[in-house]
Amino acid sequence: MTADVEVILMKQVASYLAMPIFLVDLAGTLIFYNEPAEALLGRRFDETGEMPLEEWGTVFVPVDAEGAVLAPHQLPLAVALAERRPAHGRFSITAGDGRRHDLAVTAFPLIGQNARELGAVALFWEDDS
């Protein structure tokens, strides 16, 4: 089925930006991640295709400052989707290159024309603070 035009345009913008970006639908399925996100994950979207929350939420083993593994529903992107609010967080992942990356994440719900809820977006920042 053709995605909503706001989602299509969000994907197009993401595909041109240099920040790693995840785009999920209302069910939390990861429907797109851009090339910078591919580099972080060590996987290519064309190879993995879409992934349900349980899969993408665990594939890069996000851990908090104490080293505790975060459950998928604790991730900012899942919070933005479930609670329909922007969510911000910091965690570390073991990336595709085998190195540890400290990340800051900003996630926000995607709300379109006629107040339609369409999914959510997460932007990742390398956190060197």
Add this chain to the structure above:
Amino acid sequence: MIVRFWGTRGSLPTPGSATQRYGGNTSCVEVRSGEPGAMVVLDAGTGICAFGAQMSSSVSRIDILLSHLHMDHIIGLGFFAGLFRPGLEVHIWGPGSTVLPLRARLTRYLSPPLFPVRLRDLPCRLAVHDVPLGTFELPGLQVTAALVCHPGPTVGYRLDDGHSTLVYLSDHEPALGARRFPDLPRWTSGFDLAAKADALIHDAQYSDAEYEHHLGWGHSSIGQAVAFAVHAGVGQLVGFHHDPWHDDDTLDALYSEYADPRLRVTPAREGAVLAWSVNEAAARRDR
């Protein structure tokens, strides 16, 4: 379904001898489903004036479906004779914005100082509707509206009279930002709306070379319209929203370049009537 073109020009009316054959009036297409007394009009460019002037007195209800509110698509609205016919039921459908309903958006044009008459003072029985996204019923027609890629809220329409299907995507840039075009159906604006339609009226404003200088302006090249139509498996493509700088001879030359064996492709011509056989439509449905 009978489809007649009253305005085929994009962006700006272009009267004159050089545009006489394809026409200089802006977007307006009449659709008749066969429902007695009812008519549908797609967009209210300058073409709607001539349409209104010849409209039969037996028409009791008219539904105007606006794709969006760019001036070339509403400029004729205030001059549509139907609005001044007491008792005529006129329904205007179109996209609201995130902050204003359609009626308030239209009033910005249809009120002084830009226009002398206010919507509320019109003698017809007027109803203005924010078009629902999805499928709804009009007399004799099932209509599906979906937002498509063009600056500001813009909808495309799919009209089905139970025998055949017409799709109207007058201002549409599905190639915007696509790394490859056409992309997968999921990532192609307007794809589901257009899929397997008997006829597709689609934005074809530019030549492919001109498109390179108009990225993000919200329109397609003729080549992109053909690629989109082939991808969506439509029966025939009518190139629409001709660039105001393309006179008749230019359009003839351009369309001879885009002849495609997979698809019937024609430039929309003011006054033309679109027809396809019921058998053709049935065969496409069964495919």
